[in-house]
Every structure is written in structure tokens, then in C-alpha cells.
Amino acid sequence: MKRAEKVEDTRRKLIQAARRAFAEKGYAAVSMDDITASVGLTRGALYHTFGDKKGLLQAVVDQIDTEMASHAHAVASEAASLWDGLIAEGVAYVKMALNPEVQRIVLLDGPAVLGDPSQWPSQNNCLQMTIRTLDKLIEEGTVNPVNTEAAARLLNGAALNAALWIAASDTPEDVVDKAIEAFLWMVDGLKITKP
CATH class of the missing domain: 1.10.10.60 (Homeodomain-like)
Structure with a gap:
């Protein structure tokens, strides 16, 4: 070898x-x-x-977080429209917080040891993809003209914080539906309402 x-x-x-x-x-x-x-x-x-052990945790978190992003993007790619894909991607990410491996490693131990998840390299990749999606949605007239970086940070932050809430809950299955409902209401505020 x-x-x-x-x-x-x-x-x-x-x-x-x-x-x-x-x-x-x-x-x-x-x-x-x-x-x-x-x-x-x-x-x-x-x-x-x-x-060191922390460096190994970082590598494990990167691997799982990359798998999570790939799954969420795959779900989004099956949606009927770009808008539906944006919603499906966020919901898929939130639902992954029910996975015990994701809960413990990425959502509980990761932030405790590695710090703010919004600063992780894998999260930055997701942010850039969300910005591009929002740019396209504005261009096609689906989303109100808004600063796409600000909107992407809020959307990704909402999904991440919903996942963190689920992972920290004593009853994650009870929390997930509440988190998704609130996430959907928030995302819907970006959409242009047509008379």
C-alpha cells in the first residue's frame, strides 16, 4: 500500500x-x-x-453534516418547483434531528466542543446554496426582493436552531412538528402573495 x-x-x-x-x-x-x-x-x-480528539470530532461532524446536506439537497431536487424544494430542504434538515447519531454528535456534542455551528465550514456551503436558490426565486418572481444573504442566514439559522431544539428536547418527536410548523410560517413570509 x-x-x-x-x-x-x-x-x-x-x-x-x-x-x-x-x-x-x-x-x-x-x-x-x-x-x-x-x-x-x-x-x-x-x-x-x-x-487530537477534538480534531477527530471535527472530522466526524464534517462527515455527518455533509451527509445531512446531501440528503436535504436530494429531497429538494425531487420537489415540483424551486420554491417547494427550498421548503422540502429545510424540513428535511429539521427532521434529521430525530436521528440519534445526528442528535448526539452534530447537535449536542458538536456545538459543546467545536463552538457555534453556524461557523462550521459545512454550514457555510449550505448558506451559499441557499443564497443561490433565493436569488433564482427572486429572479423568477416567487420571492419578494430581499437581501438574499440576510434571508439565507435567517432560514438556515431557523432550521439549525429548530434541529438544536429537537435534539435537546426530552421528547423530540413532540417538538419536531411544532418546529416544522413555525419554520413553514416563517418561510412563507418570503413568498410573493399574488392577488
Whole structure:
């Protein structure tokens, strides 16, 4: 195996092991030795690849957050219109907060260890996509002329905060419908009402 392949294999193994461990026990309860031993690697391999446990969490969060964005975009692409896609994407993101792995790693441990999720690189990619969608919706006359960056930040922030609320709730299944209803009312305010 070439060096680059070995490095990538080590990275993949550590992310996969950490993802399982963080989902099952939570970030604080998992030791670096637990993670490395489960895949037959040393703590040095973890330090060399990710710097530390926090760096490994960042890689796991990036992986899951990217999967979440891909799922939400796939749902949006199946919608009948760009407007319906915008709504479907936001709702899909909110609903993913019901997934125990997403709850624990991305919505609970991630912000506690890595800080404000709106500053994560993966969130910036989502923001740029929402801005482009809003630009197109304004161009086609579906959405009121509004500063698209401001509107995109509010929409993405609303979906993220709804997901955080669901994840922190003792009864997430009871909260999700309330969160989606409020999100839909908010998004609907952007749409041009035709007489």
C-alpha cells in the first residue's frame, strides 16, 4: 500500500471508529485509546492524523453534516418547483434531528466542543446554496426582493436552531412538528402573495 493510501486508510478507520463510539457513548465518555484500540491503531496515529480528539470530532461532524446536506439537497431536487424544494430542504434538515447519531454528535456534542455551528465550514456551503436558490426565486418572481444573504442566514439559522431544539428536547418527536410548523410560517413570509 502506498503512503497516501495508508494515510487515507488510517483516516477512514479512525473516523469510522470515532463515529460509532461518539454516537454510542458521547464525546466526553470516549477515550482516544478506546477509538484507536478498536481499529488496531496507536494514539500516535490519531495525533498524527487529526492533532487530537477534538480534531477527530471535527472530522466526524464534517462527515455527518455533509451527509445531512446531501440528503436535504436530494429531497429538494425531487420537489415540483424551486420554491417547494427550498421548503422540502429545510424540513428535511429539521427532521434529521430525530436521528440519534445526528442528535448526539452534530447537535449536542458538536456545538459543546467545536463552538457555534453556524461557523462550521459545512454550514457555510449550505448558506451559499441557499443564497443561490433565493436569488433564482427572486429572479423568477416567487420571492419578494430581499437581501438574499440576510434571508439565507435567517432560514438556515431557523432550521439549525429548530434541529438544536429537537435534539435537546426530552421528547423530540413532540417538538419536531411544532418546529416544522413555525419554520413553514416563517418561510412563507418570503413568498410573493399574488392577488
